[in-house]
Amino acid sequence: MTKTSTRGKNAFRGKKLTAYLAHIISPKTASTLTNIPRGAIVVDEEGKIVEVGEWFKLKRNYDGMVQVIDYGQKIITPGFVDLHLHLPQITQTARTGKTLLGWLDSYVFPAEARFADKRHARKIANWFFDELARNGTTLANVFTTVHKDATDIAFEIAAAKGHRVIMGKVLMDKNSPKALTEDTETSLKDAEELCKRWHGYDNNRLIYAFIPRFAITASKELLTGCGKLWKKYKGTYLHTHLAETKDECTFVKKQYPSARSYVDVYASHNLTGKNSIFAHSIYLDDKDLRALKESQSSLAHCASANFFLKSGFFPFSRIKKAGIKFGLGSDVAGGPQMSLFSVMKDTAYMQMDLWISPRELFYLGTLGGAKAANLDKVVGSLEEGKEADFVVIDPTRRTGVPNDMLGHNVDEILSTLIYLGDDRMIVSTFVRGRKIFDADKTRSTDKTLRSTKSAGKLKLA
Ligand SMILES: [Zn+2]
Known part of the structure; x- marks a missing residue:
């Protein structure tokens, strides 16, 4: 039984909740972690994580009360x-x-x-x-x-x-x-x-x-x-x-x-x-x-x-x-x-x-x-009560990583991200539940880069 079901469905009535679905990987210690292949993190309107777990179990608790954003074959990790x-x-x-x-x-x-x-x-x-x-x-x-x-x-x-x-x-x-x-x-x-x-x-x-x-x-x-x-x-x-x-x-x-x-x-x-x-x-x-x-x-x-x-x-x-x-x-x-x-x-x-x-x-x-940084009570992992700072990663996006990567064990998945990964894999970035980067809307970044080229020519004061 999940924690939400013990609190009762009514605990979140009237609150705006969003469930982000993907393969969830989050550290617990240097050698242990949470690994949920078809998982979800549920975030409230203040940007706090309400719950993390398997979606097929969680969804019963949020019936009709949650907006679902399904990232499919992508990975969600802490930022x-x-x-x-x-x-x-x-x-x-x-x-x-x-x-x-x-x-x-x-x-x-x-x-x-x-x-x-x-x-x-x-x-x-x-x-x-x-x-x-x-x-x-x-x-x-x-x-x-x-x-x-x-x-x-x-x-x-x-x-x-x-x-x-x-x-x-x-x-x-x-x-x-x-x-x-x-x-x-x-x-x-x-x-x-x-x-x-x-x-x-x-x-x-x-x-x-x-x-x-x-x-x-x-x-x-x-x-x-x-x-x-x-x-x-x-x-x-x-x-x-x-x-x-x-x-x-x-x-x-x-x-x-x-x-x-x-x-x-x-x-x-x-x-x-x-x-x-x-x-x-x-x-x-x-x-x-x-x-x-x-x-x-x-x-x-x-x-x-x-x-x-x-x-x-x-x-x-x-x-x-x-x-x-x-x-x-x-x-x-x-x-x-x-x-x-x-x-x-x-x-x-x-x-x-x-x-x-x-x-x-x-x-x-x-x-x-x-x-x-002594901020591990607030951020750093995906846990109930922490602030929702996370990234959505597509390991195969603009890389040569095979499509079946998510079928591997979690150590191989992490190893692939670390040794083959870089900014190209990042699909979205969230701080306190607010999306601060969306790879599908990169125009503003490109514009900034263009304007910075001319800024680089400025002479020393
Ligand atoms: Zn330095």
Whole structure:
């Protein structure tokens, strides 16, 4: 007997319900999952999941009370969680030939400086959010730029388009190009104002993060100020880079000679703790791992970016053994692709002496990421009471995957999605029950792409 039938049919009378039918796959843990070949998720008008189960059992409970959308031979999974990426860098994907610090100077910093132009900022933000939805990402942890207005615009667009993001302006007050170097006080003041304006918007669909870019571009005063603001505003996040390359670590050691390690630079400025997310985290010793675990800090593993910029290899087994929460990040544009399928695949490829199961990769890109962001009670899997953030996937759409794929076992299905999948397989993306992408209506995205081409020609301010 299902839970609905025990509540009685009348529990939902008068409520607008929608049942989405397809093959349902949703993680429970890194090794267990829900797999319902002819399943349904029932969503209420507030975008909450009312029930998940086999449709032939569920339908009796909703007789005449539910709108049915049948996706047939498609798959519904939770939406993907991208724990680290950069909005302005979508204009700089696939710029190769330099490692991190040179790549930032040559490509990224000039591109970010252009966000002083509000028109440009709006065009790129529109493009960025359309791409997130097109790739099936329903929770993204986003760096914008140092610019207050551009960040305000990014929030405005995310709010209007229905996205779920953790986002904030970047703070930089030293060792940066002139166009991006902020006055420390103004930088902190701008971040606080944006936080007051957007944090918690639409029942926490938009969440604010304080984002010192990394230790290199931050003074002690800036790091201290970030720590204070993060503690002051409940539910906000601290998001930054950590130990991505050896050159970066050497630079940080010179800049902060009294700190025991890179982690210690952040810890000594009160920047570690629950709701802190550190991208990369490659070059860490055992004391660092203990400090991160004890403080309940989380990591974003960005395999594609680590390959692309030749940064190094994430110590997957050590991090797991240390019990530190982590998820995956595309790190666009350090990583060239926004698809979490690509990132899952690269995560597997990076570990030369370890097989990571498709279940675990799928978990890391969904519920594991939500856990690392401490939002797993709200999103990350398809369960009664959670918000309906999900994607509809057609594995055979514009790919060479055989039509009979759904006849295979769930591990083979997931393996096919991860190793052969990308944005082309995504049919629709939903956040809190609202459709934010429909592959059959791609015109607006194409239009944005066209207009962005001209935006790319804008000169540096
Ligand atoms: Zn990054």
